[in-house]
Amino acid sequence: MARVAAIDCGTNSIRLLVADVTKDDGGGQWLRDVHREMRIVRLGQGVDATGVLAPEAIARTRAALVDYTAVLRRKGVERVRMVATSATRDAANRDEFFAMTAEVLGVEAEVITGDEEAVLSFTGAVADMEPEDGPFLVADVGGGSTELVLGSWDGVRGAVEAARSVDVGCVRLTERCLRSDPPTAAEIAEATRVAGEVLAEAFAVVPVAKARGWIGVAGTVTTLAAIAQDLPAYDPGIIHLTRMPFEQVREITDRLLGMTGAERSTIGAMHEGRVDVIIGGLLVVRVIADHLAAHTGITELVASEHDILDGIAYALA
Numbered sequence: 001m002a003r004v005a006a007i008d009c010g011t012n013s014i015r016l017l018v019a020d021v022t023k024d025d026g027g028g029q030w031l032r033d034v035h036r037e038m039r040i041v042r043l044g045q046g047v048d049a050t051g052v053l054a055p056e057a058i059a060r061t062r063a064a065l066v067d068y069t070a071v072l073r074r075k076g077v078e079r080v081r082m083v084a085t086s087a088t089r090d091a092a093n094r095d096e097f098f099a100m101t102a103e104v105l106g107v108e109a110e111v112i113t114g115d116e117e118a119v120l121s122f123t124g125a126v127a128d129m130e131p132e133d134g135p136f137l138v139a140d141v142g143g144g145s146t147e148l149v150l151g152s153w154d155g156v157r158g159a160v161e162a163a164r165s166v167d168v169g170c171v172r173l174t175e176r177c178l179r180s181d182p183p184t185a186a187e188i189a190e191a192t193r194v195a196g197e198v199l200a201e202a203f204a205v206v207p208v209a210k211a212r213g214w215i216g217v218a219g220t221v222t223t224l225a226a227i228a229q230d231l232p233a234y235d236p237g238i239i240h241l242t243r244m245p246f247e248q249v250r251e252i253t254d255r256l257l258g259m260t261g262a263e264r265s266t267i268g269a270m271h272e273g274r275v276d277v278i279i280g281g282l283l284v285v286r287v288i289a290d291h292l293a294a295h296t297g298i299t300e301l302v303a304s305e306h307d308i309l310d311g312i313a314y315a316l317a
Helices: 055-075 086-090 094-105 114-126 170-177 185-205 219-228 246-257 278-295 308-316
Strands: 002-009 013-023 029-040 079-084 136-141 146-153 158-166 213-217 242-245 300-304
Touching (some): 002 308, 013 055, 013 308, 029 055, 029 308, 079 308, 086 094, 114 136, 114 158, 114 213, 114 308, 136 219, 136 278, 146 185, 170 185, 170 278, 185 278, 213 219, 213 278, 219 242, 219 278, 219 300, 246 300
Parallel strands (some): 136 213, 213 300
Antiparallel strands (some): 002 013, 013 029, 136 146, 146 158, 242 300
């Protein structure tokens, strides 16, 4: 057994998983959570427009990492890996960010490719699924990018057939298209068009017609699942493996698009850091749902609380 730590620094949030990984003689692996935590740091604030990481965004991320480092010491972590995704791939001042992570954490963050990010997300997401329900399409809707990955799961290992990362996510789409509060019909139409055009690049590479199940990971989808169950507060244990028919996905998306930010902030399960960008993420989810409805027999979205963090942890063992 090894105690490992995975840190995922995305465009909107930074998350920590400390877990014990156990292996058996047959090559199987199991995770036991020791600690999970998430902070909204909005590292990708303005990156799409300026091309640089904002100093205040780097400062927020640093503060979170200082706290995470203290957790790693208390929990006796043996190995740690931090991955950084879309925002840092796009930033001209990325070296400043990496110097900060190395100073605070003791290891430099890795900028992983979109395809590697998709594979790690798939590994984490499918571990609780029944193999016979596959092949699975896993969609990781992040702040700056969305990963689609198609593969199968045999109960021990995931086998990826195709994966693609594209530059559309909740923060990027909101900053680019959804400027009014609530967004206008024209802004919603433009955001839907942009999401569809960008996602078409992924659909051209990933043969989603082969999928028999759709799993969504990351904050947009898990918050959607919390709203679908009308939870008074965010509860990962209840949210994990929630099944949402496409009509429910569309209904909730339309409802939140019609709300102001102040109204969305009153939703009990809504993290304050997602209030202003959740609608961009939901439009990405809705575009994927519409495509799957037209090209597959899939009729529901399964929300998973296990994602790239779990994939990183498995890879560390």
